[in-house]
Amino acid sequence: MSEEALNAVVVGVGRMGQHHARNYAAIPGYKLVAVVDKDTAAAQKSAELYSCKSFDSIESLLTWAKETRTPIQVASIALPTIYHRAAAEELLRAGVDILVEKPLAPTVEDARAIVQLAKELGRVLTVGHTERFNPAYRALGKYNLEPAFVEVTRISPMTFRSIDVGVVLDMMIHDIDLVNHLIRKPVVEVRAVGVAVVGKHEDIANARLTFSNGSVCNMTASRLAIRTERKMRLFSPTAYVSADYQKKVAAVITKTANEKELERVRKEVAEGRITDLMQLNYAELVKYEDVVIEDIEPVKAELMSFEKAIRSRGEPEVTGEDGLAAVDVAGKIRECIAAHKWEGMSRK
Numbered sequence: 571m572s573e574e575a576l577n578a579v580v581v582g583v584g585r586m587g588q589h590h591a592r593n594y595a596a597i598p599g600y601k602l603v604a605v606v607d608k609d610t611a612a613a614q615k616s617a618e619l620y621s622c623k624s625f626d627s628i629e630s631l632l633t634w635a636k637e638t639r640t641p642i643q644v645a646s647i648a649l650p651t652i653y654h655r656a657a658a659e660e661l662l663r664a665g666v667d668i669l670v671e672k673p674l675a676p677t678v679e680d681a682r683a684i685v686q687l688a689k690e691l692g693r694v695l696t697v698g699h700t701e702r703f704n705p706a707y708r709a710l711g712k713y714n715l716e717p718a719f720v721e722v723t724r725i726s727p728m729t730f731r732s733i734d735v736g737v738v739l740d741m742m743i744h745d746i747d748l749v750n751h752l753i754r755k756p757v758v759e760v761r762a763v764g765v766a767v768v769g770k771h772e773d774i775a776n777a778r779l780t781f782s783n784g785s786v787c788n789m790t791a792s793r794l795a796i797r798t799e800r801k802m803r804l805f806s807p808t809a810y811v812s813a814d815y816q817k818k819v820a821a822v823i824t825k826t827a828n829e830k831e832l833e834r835v836r837k838e839v840a841e842g843r844i845t846d847l848m849q850l851n852y853a854e855l856v857k858y859e860d861v862v863i864e865d866i867e868p869v870k871a872e873l874m875s876f877e878k879a880i881r882s883r884g885e886p887e888v889t890g891e892d893g894l895a896a897v898d899v900a901g902k903i904r905e906c907i908a909a910h911k912w913e914g915m916s917r918k
Contacts, residue, residue, distance in 0.1 A: 573599070573881065575598065575599060575600055575601040576599060576600050576601065576643045576644050576877065576880060577600075577601055577603045577640065577641055577642055577643045577644065578594040578600045578601065578602050578603065578643070578644040578645065578646070579602070579603060579604045579605065579606060579631060579642055579644070579645045579646075580594065580602070580604075580605045580606070580616075580645070580646045580648060581605075581606040581607075581628060581645055581646065581647045581648065581649060581657055581661075582606070582607055582647065582648035582649040582650075582671075583605050583606075583607045583609075583612050583613055583616045583648070584612075584648060586648045586671050586698070586869075587605070587607070587616075587646070587648035588616065589869045590646040590648060590669075590869060590873070591605055591616055591619075591620055592620070593867070593869050593870045593873050594620075594644075594646070594873065595620040595621075595622075596870075597870065597873055597874060597877070599874070599877040599881075600644065600873070600877065602620050602622045603622055603623060603640060603642070604617070604622050604623040604624065604625060604631055604634075604642075605617055605620070605622060605623075605624050605625075606624070606625045606626070606627065606628055606631050607624075607626070608626050608627065610624070610626050613625065613626065628657060628660050628661060629660075632660075632664050642661075642664065642666050643666065643667065643880070644666065644667050644668075644669075644876070644877075644880060645661050645666045645667075645668050645669070646668070646669045646671070646698070646873075647661070647668060647669065647670045647671060648671045648698075649671075650734050651673055651675065651676045651734060651735050651739060652676055652734060654670050654671075654673075654674065654675050654676075654680070654684070655675050655680040655683060655684055658670055658684045658687075658688075658695075659683070659684070659687055662684075662687050662688055662691050662693050662695075663687075663691070665691075665693070666693065667693050667694040667695070667876075667880050668688070668693065668694075668695055668696075669695075669696045669697070669698055669872075669873075669876055670684065670695070670696075670697055670698065670893065671697075671698035672697055672698045672699050672700075672743050672744065672747070672893065672896070673697075673735075673739045673743045673893070673896065673897050673900065674697045674890065674893030674894060674896070674897055675897060676735065676739065676897075677897070677901065678894070678897055678898050678901055681890075681893060681894040681897040681898075682894055684890065685890035685891060685893075685894050688890055689890075692883075694876075694879050694880050694883070694886060695886070695889070695890040696872075696875075696876050696879065696886035696887070696888050696889065696890070697888050697889075697890060697892060697893030697896075698872065698888075699743075699744060699747040699748075699888050699892065699893070699896065700744075700868040700869055700872055701744045701745075701747070701748055701815060701868070702747065702748065702751065702872075702887060702888055703866075703868040703869075703871040703872045703875070703887075704815045704818065704868050705818050705863045705864055705865050705866060705868075706813045706814065706815050706817075706818045706819060706820045706861070706863060707748065707813065707815065707820075708864075708871075709820060709861045709862060709863050709864070710811060710813065710820060710822070710861065713809060713811070713822060713824075715752060715804065715806050715809060715811065716806045716807065716808075717749075717752050717753055717785055717787075717804050717805070717806050718784075718785055718786070718805055718806055718807065719785070719786050719787070719788075719804070719805050720749055720752065720753075720785070720786075720787040720788070720789075720802065720803070720804045721787070721788045721789070721802070721803045721804075722745040722748070722749070722787070722788075722789045722790070722801065722802045722803075723789075723790050723791075723799055723800070723801050723802075724741050724742065724744065724745055724789070724790070724791045724792075724799070724800050725790070725791065725792040725793075725795035725797070725798065725799050726741070726792075726793055726795055726797075726798040726799075727793070727794070727795060727796060727797075727798070728768060728773070728793050728794055735771060736764070736766070736771030736772040736773070736775070736904065737764070737771070737772055737773050737774065737775050737791045737792065737793050738764070738772060738775050738777075738791065738900050738903050738904050738907070739897075739900055739904075740791075740793065741791045741792075741793060742775060742777065742789055742791035742900065742903070743896055743897075743900050745789045745791070745802075746789070746896045746899045746900055746903075747888070747892060747893075747895075747896040748802070749779065749787045749789070750892065750895050750896060750899065751892070752804075753781050753783070753785045753787075755781040755782045755783045755785065756781065756782045757779050757780070757781055757782075757899050757902070758780055758781065758782050759779070759780040760777060760778075760779055760780075760899070760902045760903055760906050761777065761778045761906060762775060762776065762777035762778070762903045762904075762906040762907050762910075763775070763776055763906075763907060763910050764776070764904075764907035764910075767794055768794070772904075772907055773792065773793050773794050774791070774792040774793075774794060775790070775791050775792075775903070775907060776788070776789070776790045776791075777789050777903045777906070779899070798816060799816065800814065800815040800816040801813065801814050801815070801816075802815070808824055809822055809823060809824045810822070810823040810824075811823075813861075818863055818865060819860070819861070819863065820860075820861040820863070821858065821859065821860050821861060822858075822859050822861055823857065823858050823859075824857045824859070872888075875887045
Protein backbone atom coordinates (compact mmCIF):
# COMPACT_ATOMS: atom_id res chain seq x y z
CA MET A 571 0.00 0.00 0.00
CA SER A 572 1.53 3.32 -1.08
CA GLU A 573 1.91 6.15 1.43
CA GLU A 574 -0.22 9.26 1.11
CA ALA A 575 1.49 12.09 -0.75
CA LEU A 576 2.90 14.95 1.31
CA ASN A 577 1.35 18.36 0.63
CA ALA A 578 4.17 20.65 -0.50
CA VAL A 579 4.53 24.35 -1.22
CA VAL A 580 7.29 26.47 -2.75
CA VAL A 581 7.96 29.93 -1.37
CA GLY A 582 9.69 32.00 -4.05
CA VAL A 583 9.28 30.97 -7.69
CA GLY A 584 12.49 32.35 -9.16
CA ARG A 585 14.99 30.11 -10.94
CA MET A 586 15.54 27.64 -8.08
CA GLY A 587 11.94 27.82 -6.91
CA GLN A 588 10.80 26.73 -10.37
CA HIS A 589 13.01 23.63 -10.15
CA HIS A 590 11.50 22.76 -6.78
CA ALA A 591 7.92 23.28 -8.00
CA ARG A 592 8.51 21.13 -11.08
CA ASN A 593 9.97 18.28 -9.03
CA TYR A 594 7.36 18.41 -6.26
CA ALA A 595 4.72 18.14 -8.98
CA ALA A 596 6.45 15.14 -10.55
CA ILE A 597 7.66 13.06 -7.57
CA PRO A 598 4.93 10.56 -6.48
CA GLY A 599 5.62 11.10 -2.76
CA TYR A 600 4.60 14.75 -2.97
CA LYS A 601 1.59 16.80 -4.03
CA LEU A 602 2.35 20.42 -4.94
CA VAL A 603 -0.60 22.32 -3.48
CA ALA A 604 0.60 25.92 -3.71
CA VAL A 605 3.31 28.41 -4.66
CA VAL A 606 3.98 31.70 -2.91
CA ASP A 607 5.58 34.85 -4.33
CA LYS A 608 4.97 38.56 -3.81
CA ASP A 609 5.21 38.81 -7.61
CA THR A 610 1.62 37.70 -8.12
CA ALA A 611 1.99 37.33 -11.88
CA ALA A 612 4.94 34.94 -11.47
CA ALA A 613 3.09 32.98 -8.78
CA GLN A 614 -0.04 32.71 -10.93
CA LYS A 615 1.98 31.55 -13.93
CA SER A 616 3.58 28.75 -11.88
CA ALA A 617 0.23 27.82 -10.36
CA GLU A 618 -1.30 27.43 -13.81
CA LEU A 619 1.66 25.42 -15.02
CA TYR A 620 1.47 22.95 -12.12
CA SER A 621 -2.27 23.06 -11.39
CA CYS A 622 -2.00 24.39 -7.85
CA LYS A 623 -2.96 27.47 -5.83
CA SER A 624 -0.97 30.72 -5.73
CA PHE A 625 -0.53 33.23 -2.90
CA ASP A 626 1.35 36.48 -2.40
CA SER A 627 2.46 35.75 1.17
CA ILE A 628 3.00 32.91 3.64
CA GLU A 629 0.32 34.45 5.85
CA SER A 630 -2.33 34.19 3.12
CA LEU A 631 -1.20 30.62 2.36
CA LEU A 632 -1.62 29.56 5.99
CA THR A 633 -5.01 31.29 6.24
CA TRP A 634 -6.21 29.36 3.18
CA ALA A 635 -4.79 26.11 4.58
CA LYS A 636 -6.67 26.60 7.84
CA GLU A 637 -9.95 27.58 6.18
CA THR A 638 -9.88 24.67 3.73
CA ARG A 639 -8.36 22.20 6.21
CA THR A 640 -5.49 21.55 3.82
CA PRO A 641 -2.42 20.57 5.86
CA ILE A 642 0.83 22.10 4.64
CA GLN A 643 3.46 19.48 5.44
CA VAL A 644 6.51 20.46 3.38
CA ALA A 645 7.91 23.74 2.08
CA SER A 646 10.90 24.82 0.03
CA ILE A 647 12.08 28.36 0.74
CA ALA A 648 13.75 29.80 -2.35
CA LEU A 649 13.66 33.50 -1.50
CA PRO A 650 16.57 35.96 -1.48
CA THR A 651 18.86 35.03 1.42
CA ILE A 652 17.94 38.02 3.59
CA TYR A 653 14.35 36.73 3.87
CA HIS A 654 15.21 33.14 4.81
CA ARG A 655 14.97 33.50 8.58
CA ALA A 656 11.59 35.22 8.65
CA ALA A 657 10.06 32.74 6.20
CA ALA A 658 11.60 29.74 7.95
CA GLU A 659 10.37 30.81 11.39
CA GLU A 660 6.83 31.45 10.13
CA LEU A 661 6.59 28.03 8.50
CA LEU A 662 8.29 26.12 11.32
CA ARG A 663 5.85 27.62 13.83
CA ALA A 664 3.02 26.48 11.55
CA GLY A 665 4.26 22.89 11.89
CA VAL A 666 5.89 22.60 8.46
CA ASP A 667 9.08 20.67 7.63
CA ILE A 668 11.28 22.92 5.52
CA LEU A 669 14.04 22.96 2.96
CA VAL A 670 15.87 26.29 2.90
CA GLU A 671 17.87 27.04 -0.23
CA LYS A 672 21.55 27.74 0.28
CA PRO A 673 22.90 29.64 2.02
CA LEU A 674 20.79 28.88 5.09
CA ALA A 675 20.99 32.55 6.13
CA PRO A 676 23.17 35.61 5.56
CA THR A 677 24.67 35.49 9.07
CA VAL A 678 25.65 32.88 11.65
CA GLU A 679 23.18 34.44 14.10
CA ASP A 680 20.25 34.00 11.69
CA ALA A 681 21.35 30.49 10.67
CA ARG A 682 21.68 29.38 14.28
CA ALA A 683 18.23 30.78 15.12
CA ILE A 684 16.64 28.71 12.33
CA VAL A 685 18.45 25.54 13.42
CA GLN A 686 17.50 26.00 17.08
CA LEU A 687 13.84 26.70 16.34
CA ALA A 688 13.54 23.61 14.10
CA LYS A 689 15.06 21.52 16.89
CA GLU A 690 12.78 22.99 19.56
CA LEU A 691 9.68 22.33 17.45
CA GLY A 692 10.74 18.87 16.27
CA ARG A 693 10.62 19.82 12.58
CA VAL A 694 12.82 18.43 9.83
CA LEU A 695 15.15 21.10 8.46
CA THR A 696 17.39 20.57 5.46
CA VAL A 697 19.46 23.04 3.45
CA GLY A 698 19.58 23.22 -0.35
CA HIS A 699 23.25 22.38 -0.88
CA THR A 700 22.33 20.57 -4.09
CA GLU A 701 25.92 19.76 -5.06
CA ARG A 702 25.78 17.05 -2.38
CA PHE A 703 23.36 15.36 -4.75
CA ASN A 704 25.39 15.96 -7.91
CA PRO A 705 25.92 12.50 -9.44
CA ALA A 706 29.66 13.08 -9.80
CA TYR A 707 30.04 13.87 -6.10
CA ARG A 708 27.75 11.10 -4.87
CA ALA A 709 29.65 8.52 -6.92
CA LEU A 710 32.82 9.32 -4.95
CA GLY A 711 31.26 8.14 -1.69
CA LYS A 712 32.36 4.52 -2.10
CA TYR A 713 36.06 5.47 -2.10
CA ASN A 714 36.14 6.58 1.56
CA LEU A 715 38.42 9.47 0.73
CA GLU A 716 40.54 11.17 3.38
CA PRO A 717 41.64 14.36 1.61
CA ALA A 718 45.03 15.88 2.30
CA PHE A 719 44.51 18.65 -0.27
CA VAL A 720 41.47 19.82 -2.21
CA GLU A 721 41.34 22.40 -4.98
CA VAL A 722 38.00 23.62 -6.29
CA THR A 723 37.09 26.09 -9.01
CA ARG A 724 33.59 27.44 -9.52
CA ILE A 725 33.29 30.20 -12.12
CA SER A 726 30.51 31.45 -14.38
CA PRO A 727 29.28 34.55 -16.19
CA MET A 728 27.26 37.08 -14.19
CA THR A 729 23.56 36.15 -14.00
CA PHE A 730 22.47 39.13 -11.86
CA ARG A 731 20.10 36.85 -9.93
CA SER A 732 21.93 36.80 -6.57
CA ILE A 733 23.65 40.16 -6.29
CA ASP A 734 22.07 40.69 -2.84
CA VAL A 735 25.03 38.64 -1.58
CA GLY A 736 28.65 38.28 -2.67
CA VAL A 737 30.14 35.38 -4.59
CA VAL A 738 31.17 33.65 -1.35
CA LEU A 739 27.55 33.18 -0.23
CA ASP A 740 26.25 32.88 -3.78
CA MET A 741 28.65 30.31 -5.27
CA MET A 742 31.59 29.38 -3.02
CA ILE A 743 29.14 28.23 -0.34
CA HIS A 744 28.56 25.06 -2.39
CA ASP A 745 32.20 24.09 -2.15
CA ILE A 746 32.51 25.08 1.49
CA ASP A 747 29.77 22.56 2.26
CA LEU A 748 31.33 19.84 0.08
CA VAL A 749 34.76 20.26 1.66
CA ASN A 750 33.26 20.31 5.17
CA HIS A 751 31.45 17.08 4.29
CA LEU A 752 34.61 15.46 2.89
CA ILE A 753 37.02 16.44 5.65
CA ARG A 754 34.66 16.54 8.66
CA LYS A 755 37.03 18.58 10.81
CA PRO A 756 36.91 22.19 12.05
CA VAL A 757 38.53 24.96 10.02
CA VAL A 758 41.40 26.45 12.05
CA GLU A 759 42.83 28.99 9.60
CA VAL A 760 41.36 31.09 6.80
CA ARG A 761 43.18 33.23 4.26
CA ALA A 762 41.19 34.94 1.54
CA VAL A 763 41.11 37.76 -0.97
CA GLY A 764 38.27 39.10 -3.04
CA VAL A 765 37.30 41.97 -5.31
CA ALA A 766 33.97 43.75 -5.81
CA VAL A 767 33.49 44.77 -9.43
CA VAL A 768 29.80 45.14 -10.28
CA GLY A 769 28.22 45.96 -6.92
CA LYS A 770 29.13 46.39 -3.27
CA HIS A 771 29.77 42.68 -2.65
CA GLU A 772 32.75 40.61 -3.84
CA ASP A 773 32.36 39.11 -7.32
CA ILE A 774 35.67 37.21 -7.38
CA ALA A 775 37.18 35.42 -4.39
CA ASN A 776 39.90 32.98 -3.45
CA ALA A 777 40.19 31.28 -0.08
CA ARG A 778 42.65 28.88 1.49
CA LEU A 779 41.31 26.85 4.40
CA THR A 780 43.36 24.77 6.83
CA PHE A 781 41.56 22.14 8.92
CA SER A 782 42.42 20.81 12.38
CA ASN A 783 43.79 17.55 10.92
CA GLY A 784 46.17 19.44 8.61
CA SER A 785 44.06 19.10 5.46
CA VAL A 786 44.17 22.12 3.16
CA CYS A 787 41.63 23.41 0.65
CA ASN A 788 42.11 26.09 -1.98
CA MET A 789 38.91 27.39 -3.56
CA THR A 790 38.21 29.98 -6.22
CA ALA A 791 34.84 31.45 -7.15
CA SER A 792 33.96 34.04 -9.78
CA ARG A 793 30.72 35.23 -11.32
CA LEU A 794 32.52 37.39 -13.88
CA ALA A 795 34.00 34.62 -16.03
CA ILE A 796 33.32 34.17 -19.74
CA ARG A 797 32.67 30.45 -19.32
CA THR A 798 31.19 28.13 -16.70
CA GLU A 799 33.45 25.72 -14.85
CA ARG A 800 32.80 23.63 -11.73
CA LYS A 801 35.72 21.33 -10.96
CA MET A 802 37.36 19.66 -7.99
CA ARG A 803 40.77 18.02 -7.69
CA LEU A 804 41.67 16.09 -4.57
CA PHE A 805 44.56 14.01 -3.39
CA SER A 806 44.81 11.71 -0.40
CA PRO A 807 47.34 9.07 0.72
CA THR A 808 45.58 6.45 -1.40
CA ALA A 809 43.95 8.27 -4.31
CA TYR A 810 43.84 11.22 -6.67
CA VAL A 811 40.41 12.44 -7.77
CA SER A 812 39.30 14.72 -10.57
CA ALA A 813 35.62 15.66 -10.76
CA ASP A 814 33.68 17.93 -13.08
CA TYR A 815 30.34 18.82 -11.49
CA GLN A 816 29.07 20.60 -14.59
CA LYS A 817 29.72 17.68 -16.94
CA LYS A 818 28.88 15.15 -14.18
CA VAL A 819 32.02 13.09 -14.70
CA ALA A 820 34.80 11.98 -12.36
CA ALA A 821 37.97 9.89 -12.42
CA VAL A 822 39.92 8.25 -9.61
CA ILE A 823 43.53 7.08 -9.64
CA THR A 824 44.44 4.71 -6.81
CA LYS A 825 47.63 2.95 -5.82
CA THR A 826 46.11 0.23 -3.66
CA ALA A 827 45.55 -2.10 -6.61
CA ASN A 828 49.32 -2.55 -7.11
CA GLU A 829 50.72 -1.75 -3.68
CA LYS A 830 53.28 -4.58 -3.74
CA GLU A 831 54.63 -3.52 -7.12
CA LEU A 832 54.80 0.11 -6.00
CA GLU A 833 56.72 -0.94 -2.90
CA ARG A 834 59.23 -2.84 -5.07
CA VAL A 835 59.68 0.21 -7.33
CA ARG A 836 60.16 2.55 -4.36
CA LYS A 837 62.78 0.22 -2.91
CA GLU A 838 64.71 -0.09 -6.18
CA VAL A 839 64.64 3.70 -6.73
CA ALA A 840 65.94 4.25 -3.19
CA GLU A 841 68.71 1.70 -3.74
CA GLY A 842 69.69 3.24 -7.06
CA ARG A 843 68.77 0.17 -9.10
CA ILE A 844 66.22 2.22 -11.05
CA THR A 845 67.73 5.48 -12.28
CA ASP A 846 65.62 6.22 -15.35
CA LEU A 847 62.02 6.73 -14.25
CA MET A 848 60.98 6.99 -17.91
CA GLN A 849 61.33 3.22 -18.12
CA LEU A 850 58.47 2.74 -15.67
CA ASN A 851 54.95 2.17 -16.99
CA TYR A 852 52.92 4.43 -14.75
CA ALA A 853 49.63 2.96 -16.01
CA GLU A 854 50.67 -0.47 -14.68
CA LEU A 855 51.54 0.85 -11.23
CA VAL A 856 48.25 2.57 -10.46
CA LYS A 857 44.61 1.97 -11.23
CA TYR A 858 42.79 4.56 -13.33
CA GLU A 859 39.02 4.40 -13.09
CA ASP A 860 36.31 6.45 -14.73
CA VAL A 861 33.71 6.71 -12.00
CA VAL A 862 30.34 5.16 -12.78
CA ILE A 863 27.76 7.94 -12.60
CA GLU A 864 24.05 7.41 -11.95
CA ASP A 865 22.67 10.48 -13.68
CA ILE A 866 19.77 12.01 -11.76
CA GLU A 867 18.82 15.66 -11.46
CA PRO A 868 20.31 16.92 -8.17
CA VAL A 869 17.14 18.77 -7.08
CA LYS A 870 15.07 15.64 -7.67
CA ALA A 871 17.52 13.51 -5.67
CA GLU A 872 17.53 16.15 -2.94
CA LEU A 873 13.73 16.21 -2.63
CA MET A 874 13.49 12.41 -2.67
CA SER A 875 16.02 12.28 0.17
CA PHE A 876 14.08 14.98 2.02
CA GLU A 877 10.91 12.90 1.73
CA LYS A 878 12.63 9.92 3.38
CA ALA A 879 13.75 12.08 6.29
CA ILE A 880 10.26 13.50 6.75
CA ARG A 881 8.57 10.11 6.76
CA SER A 882 11.12 8.54 9.10
CA ARG A 883 11.44 11.72 11.25
CA GLY A 884 15.15 11.12 10.92
CA GLU A 885 18.11 13.33 10.12
CA PRO A 886 18.28 14.60 6.51
CA GLU A 887 21.43 14.13 4.43
CA VAL A 888 22.15 17.85 4.60
CA THR A 889 21.29 18.98 8.11
CA GLY A 890 20.62 22.43 9.47
CA GLU A 891 23.93 22.13 11.32
CA ASP A 892 25.66 21.53 7.97
CA GLY A 893 24.09 24.70 6.61
CA LEU A 894 25.12 26.61 9.74
CA ALA A 895 28.72 25.33 9.47
CA ALA A 896 28.91 26.49 5.84
CA VAL A 897 27.61 29.96 6.74
CA ASP A 898 30.13 30.14 9.59
CA VAL A 899 33.10 29.38 7.32
CA ALA A 900 31.73 31.72 4.64
CA GLY A 901 31.54 34.47 7.25
CA LYS A 902 35.18 33.98 8.19
CA ILE A 903 36.16 34.13 4.52
CA ARG A 904 34.22 37.36 4.04
CA GLU A 905 35.81 38.88 7.16
CA CYS A 906 39.23 38.01 5.78
CA ILE A 907 38.37 39.58 2.42
CA ALA A 908 37.13 42.75 4.13
CA ALA A 909 40.34 43.01 6.15
CA HIS A 910 42.41 43.20 2.95
CA LYS A 911 40.44 46.16 1.57
CA TRP A 912 41.76 45.80 -1.98
CA GLU A 913 39.45 48.44 -3.43
CA GLY A 914 41.28 51.68 -4.14
CA MET A 915 44.67 50.38 -3.12
CA SER A 916 47.73 50.62 -5.34
CA ARG A 917 51.24 49.27 -5.13
CA LYS A 918 54.16 51.70 -5.28
